[in-house]
Amino acid sequence: MNDITTVMNDVISADVSWTNNHFFVFTEKLKSKGLEISFWENEENWASIIRKDTTMGYIWRKYPLVFIVGGYEHLINECRRDDKYPWVIKTDSLSHKEFMLDYHELKDRIDFGIDQNSFSAEDLWFFTNRN
Numbered sequence: 001m002n003d004i005t006t007v008m009n010d011v012i013s014a015d016v017s018w019t020n021n022h023f024f025v026f027t028e029k030l031k032s033k034g035l036e037i038s039f040w041e042n043e044e045n046w047a048s049i050i051r052k053d054t055t056m057g058y059i060w061r062k063y064p065l066v067f068i069v070g071g072y073e074h075l076i077n078e079c080r081r082d083d084k085y086p087w088v089i090k091t092d093s094l095s096h097k098e099f100m101l102d103y104h105e106l107k108d109r110i111d112f113g114i115d116q117n118s119f120s121a122e123d124l125w126f127f128t129n130r131n
Contacts, residue, residue, distance in 0.1 A: 001118065004089060005101040011063045011087050012109050018064040022085065023047075027059065029079035046125050055094060058125045059086065067091055067121035094121045 016022065027037045027047055039047035039061070049057035049068065057068035057076070064086035068076050073090050080086065091098060103116040113127045 001100040002089075002098050003101060004099050005105055007065075007087055007089060008101055008106055008110070011060075011065045012106070014064055014085065016064055016085050018085065019062060022064070023059070023061050026079060026086065030059075030075065033075045033079065035075065045129050058094070058121060060128070062128075065089070067094065067124070069094060089121070091121050094125075096120055097123070099124070 027039065030049060031037055034051070035056070036050040037047050037059075038050055045061050047059045047061060048055045049059060049066075049072075051072070056072050057066055059066050066076055066086045066088050068088060068090055070090050070092055073088055076086075076088050080088075089099075097118045097120045099119050099121070100117050110128070114123045
């Protein structure tokens with residue numbers, strides 16, 4: 001299991017205007033690399049990164065975080081701003097339960113409802129995608 005507690009703390013604590021502008025700038029950069037972005041503004045908190053009809057990753061609108069399937073992280077890194085935003089978490093599969101976190105550290109900062117000891121990027125997307 002990959003413990004992402006520290007990353008989630010950093011992402012949630014980031015003092016960056018991600019939701020105001022950088023999220024959209026970042027998704028436009030991804031489009032320029034030949035990726036499709038599926039995002040329903042005012043309905044979703046995550047955008048899906050798609051290549052050839054296959055979802056390859058998720059970008060969190062609320063916080064500067066990307067989950068990306070290995071082999072595509074170079075495209076994300078090419079599109080990142082000059083600083084560290086967004087954080088990138090590589091995964092073998094968006095549906096593989098390979099992540100865990102200490103919810104007690106995050107309980108006052110994130111509404112969570114999944115098994116903190118074993119979840120996938122897809123699980124996190126599902127449980128935090130309500131707008």
